[in-house]
Amino acid sequence: MNDDEKLKENDKLAGRIWKIRDYIQELEDIKEGIIHFLLSRKKLDDVTKNLWISDVKEFYYNTVSAWEMLNSTSKGNLKYLDNSKSFLHAARSRLAKSLSELKFYKEELVSNHIKEVEISFEKCWNAFYFEFDFLTPSKKIIEPIARIIKVSDSEYHLPCSVCSKISVEYKIGYGRFDEQESLVYSGITHSRSLRRDLANELFEILKNEDLLGVYHFMQKYHSIEGLDAYCPKCDKIYCWEHYNAREEYDDGFYDCTMGECPAGHRRMIDD
Ligand SMILES: [Zn+2]
Ligand SMILES: [Zn+2]
Incomplete structure (x- = not known):
């Protein structure tokens, strides 16, 4: 031009x-x-x-x-x-x-x-x-996006499969209200501190790049919605934007967040 x-x-x-x-x-x-x-x-x-x-x-x-x-x-x-x-x-x-x-x-x-x-x-x-x-600047070199990034022995990041923005973080540390060390989870809808002693089990799953395993881990120890940024049908991670996340309300009170991935799979990602 x-x-x-x-x-x-x-x-x-x-x-x-x-x-x-x-x-x-x-x-x-x-x-x-x-x-x-x-x-x-x-x-x-x-x-x-x-x-x-x-x-x-x-x-x-x-x-x-x-x-x-x-x-x-x-x-x-x-x-x-x-x-x-x-x-x-x-x-x-x-x-x-x-x-x-x-x-x-x-x-x-x-x-x-x-x-x-x-x-x-x-x-x-x-x-x-x-x-x-x-x-949005077009990316010249299209590098494959990692499924899971190991930051250190006690910290892992999960990038969005579309834009590579870090969407989920797990680390051993102190959450906002923690008095003792926990396994701190930050997803696209919220953060939560999980028991410190669960870290070994989770980090083993993360080392295997098993996103479905992380999802099941979250269903077991966190909530039925599992890992909020994850679409089980695609087996992929999406950021808030690419999951097209939408909060829903009932009479002015927060009800839940629905996500719809780029492939059109819809599910409740937070309740
Ligand atoms: Zn994204
Ligand atoms: Zn999907």
Whole structure:
């Protein structure tokens, strides 16, 4: 591409990114509509009402932050790309929470608001993802991604099979609330401290690069969902983004996280 073409390409990019603001404007109008609706209803106490209003605001401001980060990325600050994604995913979670709260009202007006915001946000999401793909630097050398990385005798990492981002970490150490050494697990949905004496059993499985074995280990000692970043049908690890993880809410309370891998396998990855 010569300089002239590059300039044109950059202009086009700037134009598209500017256009995403139209979608965000739509979301702002809907946000205002929802707040207005909540304020006009007498059925709720003020504390709950304020909480629900702050949820819908948080949804909106996360989307705005995602746009600001995207805008910076498009101007060459590639380090903001991940931040933009994180804000966009946070917005989606907040929206899910907010909608579960709105469903408290069994009114037609509510189902209209919900439909409207879902359609608008999806348009916005797709526009963001078009730019994420466009802005992601293409990797020149495609090295095979390791299934399991041994960092030391007491630490292992599991990278995403698509983008190689470290998605799961196991190490012997101290979790946030630990008084004694534990086997600390950090996955894509949460972290947890497991008993220190389980480390030998787990590290033996990890040495054999047996991801299914790790999954079963987690089912046995942690929870029925097993290893959150793992798709048993693919026998692969995915990061939050590539597992397309989505939080689900019930009446404003966290219910579970569902994952859908790139091959379309869906399962509950956290409860
Ligand atoms: Zn990934
Ligand atoms: Zn899968």
